Structures are given as C-alpha cells and as structure tokens.
Amino acid sequence: MQRRNFITGTAAAALASGILSKTVIDEIAPAKQFYNHYLLFWLKKDLTAQEVANFPQFFEELGKLPYLKSIHYGGPANSSPRKVLDNSFSYNVVMTFDSLEDLETYGKLPKHLEIVKKYSVYWDKMQVHDSVLK
Incomplete structure (x- = not known):
C-alpha cells in the first residue's frame, strides 16, 4: 500500500x-467513480406552511440510513432566467454512493421505503436521475 x-x-x-x-x-x-442519485420534487400547492417547513426532515431521515456516502439538499437558486433553466421544482437532493449495488440496496431498505411512503403525500411529482461520475 x-x-x-x-x-x-x-x-x-x-x-x-x-x-x-x-x-x-x-x-x-x-x-475512482461514484454513483450520483439526483432527485427533484414538486411539492403540492395546497400544503400548509408547517408542512412545507417540515418537508426537509425527509432528507434528514434519509441521510441517516446506511450505504449513503453523502447527501445535500435545497431548493432552486435565484439564477438569472435562461432558456435552458428550469427552476420549477420545490426541492432537490443529491446523494452519492460508492457503488451501484449500494445505491440499489439503499433503495430497497425497509426503513427507506417507510420514509418515502411517509413523505410521498407532500409531492405531486418526483424525478430521479442516476449517473456514474468520476
């Protein structure tokens, strides 16, 4: 070594x-390559202010699960409008994993499924993008 x-x-x-x-x-x-799991969320329009304020707890709970290397979340930046820019989402999260196996195992964890079910009532739409990065 x-x-x-x-x-x-x-x-x-x-x-x-x-x-x-x-x-x-x-x-x-x-x-070394790693696996990037990028998610976009569009929250329901009829959520209360308290429900919107509680939504980031979703990411905090997911961040405590095994196999995950890192997690970062937030909302759209106040970027200058451009033709290619889509800031219509409410929240996004970037998660990294050491391997595809870790990412897929994480997604099947009973606790992960429980957390997703608990918070899925908050959004109308979710998109997932997985990629391999160096």
Whole structure:
C-alpha cells in the first residue's frame, strides 16, 4: 500500500510539473467513480406552511440510513432566467454512493421505503436521475 501511495504521489507531482500526461496518471491510479442519485420534487400547492417547513426532515431521515456516502439538499437558486433553466421544482437532493449495488440496496431498505411512503403525500411529482461520475 505504501509503495502504491508513493507511486501515485510521485506521478501526481510529475503531472503537476508537466513531466507526465493525465493519461499516464489515469493508468497508474484510475479515477475512482461514484454513483450520483439526483432527485427533484414538486411539492403540492395546497400544503400548509408547517408542512412545507417540515418537508426537509425527509432528507434528514434519509441521510441517516446506511450505504449513503453523502447527501445535500435545497431548493432552486435565484439564477438569472435562461432558456435552458428550469427552476420549477420545490426541492432537490443529491446523494452519492460508492457503488451501484449500494445505491440499489439503499433503495430497497425497509426503513427507506417507510420514509418515502411517509413523505410521498407532500409531492405531486418526483424525478430521479442516476449517473456514474468520476
């Protein structure tokens, strides 16, 4: 393990100094990929202010489950309007997993299913986007 760390560190230093190309580095120490689980939620229009205020607890509960590496959630940014921009959603969440197996196991956990059922009454629409990232 120490030898691999030394080789990787030396290669990174060589890359920084311009001696090695990124292709060579990727062959020595390939970039670790992870799985991104991105969800968009459109909350029901007739929710009370208290229900809207309670909705982020959904993400807090999901964040306590095993297999999940990280979770970040929020609402649409006040971005300048653009033709390609869709800020019609109420909330979004980004979750990361080490493997597709972890993501799929997480989605089948009884506690996950229980939490989703509990909060699904809050939204009219949900979209899920899964991707592999480096």
